[in-house]
Amino acid sequence: MRAMVYRGPYRIRVEEKDIPPIEHPNDAIVRVSLAAICGSDLHLYHGMMPDTRVGMTFGHEFIGVVHEVGPSVQSLRVGDRVMVPFNVYCGSCFFCARGLYSNCHNVNPNATAVGGIYGYSHTCGGYDGGQSEYVRVPFADVGPSVIPDWLEDEDAVLCTDALATGYFGAQLGDIAEGDVVVVFGAGPVGLFAAKSAWLMGAGRVIVIDHLQYRLDKAQSFAHAETYNFTEYADIVVEMKKATDHLGADVVIDAVGAEADGNFLQHVTSAKFKLQGGSPVALNWAIDSVRKGGTVSVMGAYGPLFSAVKFGDAMNKGLTLRMNQCPVKRQWPRLFSHIRNGYLKPSDIVTHRIPLEHIAEGYHIFSAKLDNCIKPLIVPNAA
Amino acid sequence: MAYTPDKPALPVPIEELRARIPGWGADLDPKDRPAVPRERFDPGASGAHWDFPDRQPEKWPRERSIEHAFLPPVFGTSCPPKGLSGAIRKVAYRRYSEGRAAHWLLLIAADRVNVVEANLASMVSLRPDNPITETGILSEFSHHGLSSRLGKKRTDVKHLWLDPIIVGGPWVVRGLLGYHLIRVVRRRGRPRGVPTG
Numbered sequence: 001m002r003a004m005v006y007r008g009p010y011r012i013r014v015e016e017k018d019i020p021p022i023e024h025p026n027d028a029i030v031r032v033s034l035a036a037i038c039g040s041d042l043h044l045y046h047g048m049m050p051d052t053r054v055g056m057t058f059g060h061e062f063i064g065v066v067h068e069v070g071p072s073v074q075s076l077r078v079g080d081r082v083m084v085p086f087n088v089y090c091g092s093c094f095f096c097a098r099g100l101y102s103n104c105h106n107v108n109p110n111a112t113a114v115g116g117i118y119g120y121s122h123t124c125g126g127y128d129g130g131q132s133e134y135v136r137v138p139f140a141d142v143g144p145s146v147i148p149d150w151l152e153d154e155d156a157v158l159c160t161d162a163l164a165t166g167y168f169g170a171q172l173g174d175i176a177e178g179d180v181v182v183v184f185g186a187g188p189v190g191l192f193a194a195k196s197a198w199l200m201g202a203g204r205v206i207v208i209d210h211l212q213y214r215l216d217k218a219q220s221f222a223h224a225e226t227y228n229f230t231e232y233a234d235i236v237v238e239m240k241k242a243t244d245h246l247g248a249d250v251v252i253d254a255v256g257a258e259a260d261g262n263f264l265q266h267v268t269s270a271k272f273k274l275q276g277g278s279p280v281a282l283n284w285a286i287d288s289v290r291k292g293g294t295v296s297v298m299g300a301y302g303p304l305f306s307a308v309k310f311g312d313a314m315n316k317g318l319t320l321r322m323n324q325c326p327v328k329r330q331w332p333r334l335f336s337h338i339r340n341g342y343l344k345p346s347d348i349v350t351h352r353i354p355l356e357h358i359a360e361g362y363h364i365f366s367a368k369l370d371n372c373i374k375p376l377i378v379p380n381a382a
Numbered sequence: 383m384a385y386t387p388d389k390p391a392l393p394v395p396i397e398e399l400r401a402r403i404p405g406w407g408a409d410l411d412p413k414d415r416p417a418v419p420r421e422r423f424d425p426g427a428s429g430a431h432w433d434f435p436d437r438q439p440e441k442w443p444r445e446r447s448i449e450h451a452f453l454p455p456v457f458g459t460s461c462p463p464k465g466l467s468g469a470i471r472k473v474a475y476r477r478y479s480e481g482r483a484a485h486w487l488l489l490i491a492a493d494r495v496n497v498v499e500a501n502l503a504s505m506v507s508l509r510p511d512n513p514i515t516e517t518g519i520l521s522e523f524s525h526h527g528l529s530s531r532l533g534k535k536r537t538d539v540k541h542l543w544l545d546p547i548i549v550g551g552p553w554v555v556r557g558l559l560g561y562h563l564i565r566v567v568r569r570r571g572r573p574r575g576v577p578t579g
Binding site: 007008009010011012013023024025026047050051052053054055056057072074075088089090091092096097098099100101105106107108109110111112113116122123125126127128138139141142168171172174177178196198199200201203204210211212223228229230231243244245246247260261263266267271273276290302303304305326329330332333337340341342343359360361362363364367368369370371 | 383384385389390392393394396399402403404405406407408409410412414415416417418420421422423424425427428429430431432433434435436438439444445446447449450453454455456457458459460461463467471475480483486487489490492493496497499500501511512513515516517518519520521522524525526527530534535536537538540541544545548549
């Protein structure tokens with residue numbers, strides 16, 4: 001089969017690999033019909049995530065068709081069209097039993113601090129991902145779901161992470177009616193978080209980024225007020241002014257490890273890997289939220305330390321909420337919102353790239369060329 | 383205002399938001415939010431039909447965090463550790479918990495060694511690494527590299543100059559090392575001059 005393969009920071013290529021075998025009785029092998037590149041894949045691509053090995057296939061957003069099932073699989077059959085949450089999880093450990101699917105303890109030998117994620121380094125379990133023609137899906141009776149007939153492929157693939165994560169991020173904000181919600185980052189997760197904030201009754205949604213084309217999308221797609229932080233001397237002061245010097249009730253960090261806007265923070269983390277992630281957006285979030293407010297962190301950070309302004313968070317009495325999204329918990333409600341026409345995930349898709357050209361796809365997404373917001377990957381076998 | 387008790391008025395009244403934004407307030411009641419409460423004990427909800435999963439065969443000694451009591455039953459098998467990078471990774475896992483910076487710094491070091499190993503191996507393979515195609519850099523020409531940046535006030539343009547150094551620098555260093563190595567080998571292989579006359 002053909003698969004994307006990591007060759008080192010900023011370098012990937014497509015190689016021939018063996019179709020993955022069944023390794024556990026509850027495994028399924030899925031023939032990938034559509035995948036996506038996630039903003040967090042760029043952290044791997046840039047060499048920021050420890051234990052990212054040459055030869056690994058990335059990709060934690062994918063859908064496909066069941067190609068083979070292990071002997072204990074009961075809920076899927078060969079030929080089923082399935083969507084697969086980015087979490088690998090057992091469904092039965094202490095954490096899964098409480099719905100914390102993203103914190104599963106039975107699927108990641110390499111770390112206890114994070115569960116299993118497809119194609120996301122050995123720190124997240126060492127599973128090859130879905131930017132390939134076939135992928136191994138452990139716990140087929142737990143993770144994947146048959147895609148409802150009415151759900152289109154491009155909408156389904158965005159439910160496997162970006163939409164679910166944005167929606168989850170808004171929920172972690174504990175938004176109450178009339179709350180002012182600020183979202184840092186107008187990438188896919190930020191756009192979905194902004195859109196979801198309205199579902200939860202926000203009174204005002206403000207999106208901040210430095211890429212004007214993404215802010216334009218935030219206005220049209222998510223009905224948000226927008227601020228381009230490059231146009232202001234200090235975006236925190238601007239947020240105070242915009243909120244009558246109170247600060248926002250809820251701030252969502254939808255940027256994560258490669259946040260820009262402070263040369264030193266960005267370069268020491270994203271370029272020289274001396275921090276687990278650049279905390280620029282997180283620090284802005286801490287400073288922009290009102291005292292007693294809530295910061296929801298959806299941006300992904302590496303396991304190393306980061307220079308976070310924890311003192312301000314403590315002194316302001318903030319509630320900091322965060323987690324990798326337990327994707328499948330979100331699906332029933334998201335399906336309802338999509339069917340009702342409240343959400344149309346595929347509206348943010350800008351590029352559809354054949355697997356053979358995935359190196360260009362990563363560069364376009366990473367360098368933000370061509371007004372790229374969300375690139376999808378189409379495997380040859382699709 | 384922050385200095386008085388009342389919350390500032392919204393620029394757009396709630397009723398107008400409800401009319402204008404599709405689905406506004408559909409999840410206003412926290413009971414309708416699937417992530418609330420955060421923890422819900424319901425072992426039957428996941429579809430798992432086991433208390434503890436069957437164990438996946440361990441085909442090689444699988445590295446694991448020392449914070450785990452034992453090897454978890456299911457794990458990825460993407461890239462078994464090998465070579466010098468594999469040895470460094472094994473030390474990182476065997477000696478240091480996730481709470482120690484040494485654990486992560488060793489893993490990052492191993493990643494860099496792994497890249498050099500793979501790069502050297504590719505040079506003696508039928509498919510050597512190609513930094514042009516593997517970086518996708520040609521998309522700069524086909525996907526508006528210049529116009530995507532010029533006049534756009536993008537903050538990342540300020541450190542764009544670092545990228546060629548970070549991406550190309552290791553290749554230059556490897557090239558210089560290779561050149562130096564070849565010179566040393568050639569010098570040693572040359573017969574020593576015999577004094578005449």
